Amino acid sequence: MxxxxxxxxxxxxxxxxxxxxxxxxxxxxxxxxxxxxxxxxxxxxxxxSKQQIIRALFDQNEAEVLSALAPPSDRPLNIDDLELMMKANFQILWKYRFLYRELVALLIEDPELATSFRDLRHRGFSNFERLLQFFAASGVLRPIEDPEELSRLTHLCWLISEFYISYVESGLGLLQTVEGEGWQEKGLALLRHVIEPYLPPDPESP
Amino acid sequence: MxxxxxxxxxxxxxxxxxxxxxxxxxxxxxxxxxxxxxxxxxxxxxxxSKQQIIRALFDQNEAEVLSALAPPSDRPLNIDDLELMMKANFQILWKYRFLYRELVALLIEDPELATSFRDLRHRGFSNFERLLQFFAASGVLRPIEDPEELSRLTHLCWLISEFYISYVESGLGLLQTVEGEGWQEKGLALLRHVIEPYLPPDPESP
DNA sequence: TTGATATTAGAGTATTTACTCTAAGTTTGT
DNA sequence: ACAAACTTAGAGTAAATACTCTAATATCAA
Structure with a gap:
């Protein structure tokens, strides 16, 4: 065995x-x-079949993503956790980059895979949206009243996370070979850029 | 002929x-x-060859993008132009969606295409960055002093524009069949969301 | 018209691809 | 020990794919 x-x-x-x-x-x-x-x-x-191999890689990717994004059960989440999660996520995205790079094509070629993948990701999205909502409600972020705005912010973060690697690979993210670490830091910077307007006003600041 | x-x-x-x-x-x-x-x-x-067909489609796409994004020569650009450009861009992205969907894979399979595409896009990126800079300098947007911040904002807009269609196709953007118009409006909303923090403070507002 | 060039059809091919089959080892449980 | 189940190798195959070749027709310039 x-x-x-x-x-x-x-x-x-x-x-x-x-x-x-x-x-x-x-x-x-x-x-x-x-x-x-x-x-x-x-x-x-x-x-x-070749499909089965691809599906197995999807499954393996899924397992790694889930374990990387599992919230700590012993304490409440803070904003640094969010950053760590994003970082871990980038590592996994890079490891399975073919999968994200060809995502839509792979789903078109294998409709069964498509439905299960979409189902899973739909749940992941809801979880992430709730997480942001939680941050907004608990003061880690400033309050977000409009549910549309929350949804947009969530979509934005998700879109960046899912396609940033492809963006880098497609050549604009970085011009040199991509093995370095700069691309990761830049991706995180994009996510921070999007989150930044939602940080609570700093009382120390004038 | x-x-x-x-x-x-x-x-x-x-x-x-x-x-x-x-x-x-x-x-x-x-x-x-x-x-x-x-x-x-x-x-x-x-x-x-099949490659030649793909290259021809790249060229055709490029031509359409360039013509859609050509700035009007008879008057200065305003923020509504930006929105119209984005809208036109989405149409083209949809028309050639296989190309964006498989972008990285296609570039890997055809290194020659890759270099010319990257070259072209690098210029496009610079143009767009200058456009945002111009808006920031001329009061259409609020001033952006930090060049890193300008770069990030540009990358963000570009990333969204280039991969939003794939995001939609991959299933999270919209759940129904995609032929409707909702996806376009939602994509524009994402771009506006990113730009919004850079709109100049409204003097009418309290 | 005539000759050159451009366009088209369609049969044909070398190679590759995903996948099968058979038969030989190797583990494992009892 | 021994049989059942698991694992491996490797030759083989039907189908598909990208592409070629030849020859017929259409267009055009003089």
Whole structure:
């Protein structure tokens, strides 16, 4: 059972690496098997189609996102937690960047995946909206009365989080190779920029 | 020469339609030829590869974007122009949505296209940044002293413009079929939301 | 008209791709 | 020990894909 787990994971790791490097379209199952150093038959024993591999990577991504964004149960959230969550989120986005980069295309090609993904994300969105609402109600942010405004702010944060990596990869975010850390800091700066107008007025300030 | 133009265009139109509907990966040149109602040989007479078709669609998109975003030469820009530009831009983004949806993947698959696209967009970005700077300097927006802040605001607007369509298509932007007009209005609302903190203080207000 | 060039159709091909099958090892439970 | 279940390799295949070639027709310039 250990070997199984390890082979399955090796397939996913190789697929992830190749997908990130070259995109799902130009990476075949044969390539993945070769990269993982095992036979095609073996690969198909563990995953019965290329779709299944992609779905498995979606699942793996989902699990990592959920664990990274799980709120601490022992104390109330503060604004630094939010920043840490965003940071962890960026790491995961980068690890699975092919997935976000080709998101819509992948969902079009696999309608079943699409519905489950959309369902999951819809819940995530609601959670995040409630989180912001909570911040606004508890004084971490200034109050937001208009529900439309709250919704917009949430959409904005989500949009940035989900597509900032693609924005960077598409070339405007940063001009050099992207392996450095600057892109992360810049992404966080964008999110802060959006949140900033909602910080409570500082009583120390004149 | 007229016939040529029309066949060439028919190929592009069919390709665009199929790409938008199913993604570039699952649309073959044979499909495009069939959809356009002409032979494969004919298609390859006009475009010598699938890449060339994609590049032609990039070019066509570029031309439309440039013409939609050309500033009026006879009068100074005002804030309503900005809104009209955004609106026109959304229309074009929708028309060529496969292109933005698969942007990074397409650039990875065609490095030559990548460099020219990035070059073009870099210029576009600079122009837009100058436009915002001009607004800030001329009182349409409040002054923005920090160049970093101006840069961030520009990046933010650009990111939203470029990926909002994908955001909608990915399912969170709107839940129903996307053919309606609501998504456009919501996208504009996001952009306004980002710009709003930079509107000059209203002297009429208390 | 005539000859050159542009346009079209459609059969054909080399390669690739996703996937199957069979048979041989390897674990595991009892 | 031994059989059942799990895991692996690798040859093989049907279909699809991007693209070529040839030859027929249309257009145009002189």
């Amino acid at each position: 250990k070997r199984t787990e390890s082979t399955r994971q090796r397939i996913l790791d190789s697929a992830l690496q190749l997908f990130n490097a070259s995109g799902t379209a130009s990476v075949s199952t044969n390539h993945v098997a070769a990269e993982a150093g095992l036979s095609v038959g073996n690969l198909y024993y563990h995953y019965k | 007229k016939r040529t133009e029309s066949t060439r265009q028919r190929i592009l139109d069919s390709a665009l339609q199929l790409f938008n509907a199913s993604g570039t990966a699952s649309v073959s040149t044979n499909h495009v030829a069939a959809e356009a109602g002409l032979s494969v040989g004919n298609l390859y007479y006009h475009y010598k």
